[in-house]
Amino acid sequence: MREIVHLQAGQCGNQIGAKFWEVISDEHGIDPTGSYHGDSHLQLERINVYYNEASGGKYVPRAILVDLEPGTMDSVRSGPFGQIFRPDNFVFGQSGAGNNWAKGHYTEGAELVDSVMDVVRKEAESCDCLQGFQLTHSLGERTWMIKQLILCHRYTGEGMDEMEFTEAESNMNDLVSEYQQYQDATAEEEGEFEEEGDEEFA
Secondary structure: OEEEEEEEEHHHHHHHHHHHHHHHHHHHOEOOOOEEOOOOOHHHHOHHHOEEEOHHHEEEEOEEEEEOOHHHHHHHHOOOOHHHOOHHHEEEOOOOOOOOHHHHHHHHHHHHHHHHHHHHHHHHHOOOEEEEEEEEEEOOOOOHHHHHHHHHHHHHOOOOEEEEEEEOOOOHHHHHHHHHHHHHHHHHHHHHHHHHHHHHHO
8 A cells, every 4th residue: 555644743734634634534434533434445445545554443544743832732632533643643842932933943843853753754664655745834934844854855755755735824914805806806897898788789
């Protein structure tokens, strides 16, 4: 089977990742305890891409959850599918970077990288045929983990794929403004079209 190792880093990455695991577990018929309760054999056909099968017929996500502070991990654990993850794959520090890029890059973040890479290596080496890594994270420059985990690219250089789910950083006011401009332009075009139609019938 062509396995994927999923890595979710930072608050944004863990929020995206938690939702990802809720959705994919539902698609595969996996309940919050890791047990299969689906209604089609097709749900189990490719389940090993994202899940390891554990004892007792339980399925455990092949996921590594990382952050500089424990609060994000507590939030994931208390979520709907929080108990499905392997406890050893939660890697976190004791204090966040506080939006300080240097702190996340050089101190707390740098100290955590070795622990993260140990878990990544363990997950990668347990795969029969590693397809690639899937990362969820924010796009902000303060996302220290992405800068530090360049080592993942060593694996992708050996013919594996690397996928990313990303969330663009946008100011909501900018999005609303663009939407309003689009609506105004559309209304103007419709108004011109109606005026031309009225002139033809006159």
